[in-house]
Amino acid sequence: MDYAAVGATHAPDLMQYPPENSIPAEESWRIGSGEDRFRSAGDALLSWTAQRAAGLQLSDVRPASGDTYTGVSFDAEGAPIAPNRNQVEQRYDAEGTPFVAPGMTLKVRGRVKGMRADAELRVISVTEERRRIGFVLGTVGGSVVRGEESFDIDWRDDTDEVWFTVRAFDAPAAMLYRLPGMVKRRRRELLSRYLRAISPLYATPI
Template sequence: MRRGTFRDDTVDYAAVGATHAPDLMQYPPEHSIPAENAWRIGSGAERFRTAGDALLSWTAQRAAGLSVDDVRPAPGPSYSGVSFDAEGNAIAPSRRDVEQRFDSEGLPYAGAGMTVHLRGRVAGMRADAELRVISVTEDARRIGFVLGTVGGSVVKGEESFDIEWREDNDEVWFTVRAFDAPSGLLYRTLPALVKRRRRELFARYLRAISPLYATPL
């Protein structure tokens, strides 16, 4: 198991980590538009590992037509995140070094605290943004990470990406959750464009991780 979490004042929104809130769709952060979708992308351990590796190596973003540039690692050591003992008491996060992995092109895998710049177009409009990797999770049955906006985007907010291998039926699911608060003038004037942009991003992410378009939730 590997967990990493990094939080500081560089993100440009307040509700850090809210994409993992159970009630996100009912009670999104103020002035933001929530979104969520999940897709069954196969079954078994091999599918889980392959999808998880693709996710952490930025396949969803790059295959969606976005370039991943200016990758900067987190300053200082990483943290394992908060866990709990058998009595449910929180255990303080421990500091440790995590070996950085790279894909075949030399691009670092997602790591907690890392900053990246995405560039491209979505639904015919600019999709440039600087983003911070808020957290990374690699468990026996869940792999994922959370991205938060730092600046330069037409929206402010967060995206979470999770690959889950379910114990009860052996299925592998890909889930994306997000909340977007319009910051660009056009998006503030026409908030429907935020939903359009999000729908297009979700469709691209699915094509990237599961080209066969598995069964939607």
């Protein structure tokens, strides 16, 4: 990883106390209700739909080799705990691209309103629980920013609603992105595209 605060998107106080020199972001959207919606959104998320529909091209997607990496788990306060030992059989989409899995590495390329979104990334953790599906991506290199994104689909047991949440923090790496507002503009556009990708309510062309 090319940043120190690995797993910080799981910290409940991310928005108040982001990692040093980084800009935090968080958005949640209701995307439906019921188990069917939860399952379909979860499958879409783990098959890279948010990234692809946001206009990003994936390449060099490599699952972790052997048992060398099992991912990281986090407690309710965002602190890392024992390694995640939840091993599941690797799945693939119709094009043969592996679903999200712990330790996986990949490259993405693309632009958001003229701003670069190229990066080398690693999947830090994956959650597949009865009412929550999600994963965390962190930068390894080759990006205009350094940092992390977490994506979660939650099926709330009190309301039956399904919510999609993205949390992130970005620290500028390239000189241009140190200009005021550049990192926030880039992040705001990415969040909007992720929402359109996962929510049928916003499924309009970009």
